[in-house]
Amino acid sequence: MNPLLEPFDTAPFSKIKDEHFKPAFLRAIDEARAEIDAITENPENPTFENTIEALEFSGRQLDRISSVFFNLNSAETNEHIQKIAQEVSPLLSEFGNDITLNTELFKKVKSVYDEKDELDLSPEQIMLLDKKYKSFSRNGANLPEDKKKRLREIDAELSKLKLTFGENVLAETNKYELHLTDESDVEGLPEGEKEAAAQLAEAREKEGWLVTLNYPSYIPFMKYAENRELRKELSLAFGSKGFHGDELDNQKNVLKIAKLRYERANLLGYKTHADFVLEERMAETPEKVREFLQELLEKAKPAAEREFKQLEEFANELDGIDRLEKWDGSYYSEKLKQKLFDLDDEKLKPYFKLENVIAGVFKVSELLFGLRFEEVFDIDKYHEEVKTYRVYDQANNFICLFYADFHPREGKRGGAWMTTYRPQYIRNGENVRPHVSNxxxxxxxxxxxxxxxxxxxxxxxxxxxxxxxxxxxxxxxYPSLSGTSVYWDFVELPSQVMENWCYEKEALELFATHYETGDPIPMELIEKIKDSATFQEGMQTLRQLSFGLLDMAWHGIDPTDISDVKTHEVQAFKGTRLYPETPETCMSTAFAHIFQGGYSSGYYSYKWAEVLDADAFAYFKEEGIFNKEVATKFKDNVLSQGGTENPMLLYKRFRGAEPKVEALLERAGLLKKTDMVSSK
Structure with a gap:
């Protein structure tokens, strides 16, 4: 018996064996194909219900299996799962193309689309119809057969290349370790970080201390370790992932992905991959993205250069460093921050015990949105460290099942992300509630x-x-319009706006208590957190803008003639560089956001959404950060609406006006209130 092919409410992790996945995918693809055939063979005239809704709710079993599998491939993978991913990804890509390139199906969808003005549809139905029509027209439905064939080949190849790219980055991360046996080599590390490094060494049956490229190990070492040569070694190892000319090298993968995306966009009638992607974004065009990034760059660069000069002078004064390198940045920034604000993470960490922070974010969401989180122990999970919660509203209605997985493991990729095992939707009168994971x-x-x-x-x-x-x-x-199924440059608004509560006294007092004494975080530390919030903001902004510009340098041009990844990257970073170039490193070969994840032509969206979140939080600040009326407007017009309407309409319904870039520049300390700049 295959648990993935039985009806299940929650993912049956403990019953699933790796060998269950491929047969489950094959069966689910066949079932989904039969559902598509039923739509195309229906002798009745195409209607919204028998075509668009039927298409929307087809393949639910396949979607659920895919959610379980690909989430595991990110959070708890192994060689067998990675091999299965390489086998099934082209099959899924081919099936997706079988739908979007199905001439009879497209005729039916187009028939409904052409009559949409006479159909008396709700805004959500109009959005679904528009999305379904575009999923065909933007993915080759109007192409001649020879070009459809080439599109299939490109999509199959891209699905495998992206997986290989991610596997190489994970393998590079896992294989490197800095093994230290001399206590002088860990000089400067706080006691807690030393203990964690010793514990890691012990777990791998080694003496001394181990430092890896996983963030919780890498970042403290770069921030506190006094040994400059070791910082350099670690920095170069981190910055050269996928750039060693060996079997894990990603340079050819980067070039192939960029060129195939460009060819695909051309096939579909678009100038570049970015033109194709941005047609379905708030930013709309590559030109608008470049203008947006350039406007922020002009505001941030003078501040960044001043901050960098200050950091250089400080390092020189402190240790006689005459040339600041990348491996010096975190170390001297931390020391300068301590000097200017008498604040460092070691003073703050005792007030941020993980369990207390979890309770704090739950409390904030209770005060804003009336949610209650109840930890439960009867939900199947993929690893013992995963925590599970049932979420209820004030009327005790079940809202969601929530999984939380917080610590690094060998089978888990780096970074942080949210995903779903089941989306929310309404079907046959039932509001099916989502299963969400952090x-x-x-x-x-x-x-x-x-x-x-x-x-x-x-x-x-x-x-x-x-x-x-x-x-x-x-x-x-509809599930395809639910939750985070929104324009990519709108998706970061709910996440980034939540960060603002971390800087507010009213919120910090709810959860920031000393893990040993239970004392609340002192007011002076809260003030220092707020005072230091814009520390080196110019440099941070320049860094984010550089990533957005690199993304556009790969996807907003014709990459056909690019032969050297590093040379192209150096050129892209030219206007944002502060530190000397390091020939041994390359960001593109490990830039998973754009070459493995969904951020190609979309990395600018972090900054775009910062404008939205700064403007949105300014509204909370005006009315009170726990103001129920503002929170309800945010919930009803943004959080609950998903992608049912144009995001700018949703935002204006919440805020009453379009967002202004000044809100971000003021918050970041990059704009005096008297300055005037144009808004987006």
Whole structure:
């Protein structure tokens, strides 16, 4: 018996064996294909119900199996699962093309689309119809047969290349370790970080201390370790993932992905991949994205250069460093921050015990949206570390099942993300509630200390939880418009706006208590957190803009003649570089957001959404950060609506006006209130 092919409410992780996946995929694809055939062979005239809705609710079994499998491939993978992913991804790509290139099916969809003005459809139905029609027209339905064939070949190849890219980055991360046996080599590391490094060494049956490229290990070493040569070694290892000319090298994969995406866009009648992608984004065109990034760059660069000069002078004064390198940045920034604000993570971490921060984000969501989280122990899970919660509203209605997975493991990719095992939708009168997951890589507990988060980890937890809320509070009819199924440059608004509560006294007092004494975080520390919030904001902004510009440099042009990944990257970074170039490193070969994930031509959206979130939080600040009326407007017009309407309409319904870029520049300290700049 295959548990994936039996009806299941929650994912039956403990019953699933790796060998169940491929047969389940093959059966589910066949079933979904039969559902598509039933639509195309229906002798009745095409209607919204028998064509568009039928298409929307086809393949639900396949979608659920895919959710379970690909989430495991990110959070708890192994060689067998990776091999299956390489086998099934082309099959899924081919099946997707079988739908979008199905001439008879497209005729039926087009027939309904052409009559949409006479159909008396709701805004959500209009959006679904538009989305379904575009899923065909934007993916080759109007192409001649020879071009359809080429499109299939490209999609199959891209699906495998993206997987290989991610597998190589994970393998590079896992294979590197910095093994230290001399106590002087860990000089400067706080006791908790030393203990974690010793515990990691012990777990791998080694003496001394181990440092890896996983963030909870890598970042503290770069921030605190006094040994400059070791910082350099670690920095170069981190920055050269996929750039060693060996079997894990990603340079050819980067070039192939960029060129295939460009060819695909051309086949479909678009100038570049970015032109294709941005047609379905708030930003609309590559030109608008470049203008947006350039406007922020002009505002941020003078501040970034001043901050960098200050950092250089500080490093020189402190240690006689005459040339600041990338491996010096975190170390001297932390020391300068301590000097200017008398604040460092080691003072803050005792107030951010992981369990308390989780309770804090739950409390914030209760005060804003009336949610109650109840930890439960009867839900099947894929790893013992995963926590599970049932979520209820004030009237005790079940809202969502929530999975939370917080620590790094060998089979888990780096970073932090939100995902769903089941979306919310309404079918046959039942509001099917979602199963949402947050996955992070936070510092583990040690033998003497619980998991204590850095302030950056606290904001990351709130960020991912914001995505989670977008999924949890979804209240739409159709699954493909539910939760985070929105324009990509709108999807970061709920996550980024949640980070703002981490800086507010009223919110911090709810959960920031000392893990040993229970004392609340002192007011002076709260003030220092707020005062330091814009520390090196110019440099941080420049860094984010550089990533957005690199993304556009790969996807907003014709990449046909690019032969050297590093040379192209150096050119893309030219206007944003502060540190000297390091020939041994390359970001593109490990830039999973754009070459493995869904951010190609979309990395700018983090900054775009920062404008939205700064403007939105300004509204909360005006009325009170726990103001129920504002929170309800945000829930009803943004969080619950998913992708049912144009995001700017939803935002204006919440805020009463379009967002202004000034809100972000003011918050970041990059704009005096008297300055005037144009808004988006």
């Amino acid at each position: 996955v992070c890589n936070f510092t583990r507990s040690t033998s003497t200390k619980p998991s204590l988060l850095t302030f950056n980890e606290v904001t990351t937890l709130f960020h991912e939880f914001g995505h989670g809320l977008h999924g949890m509070l979804a209240n739409t009819v």
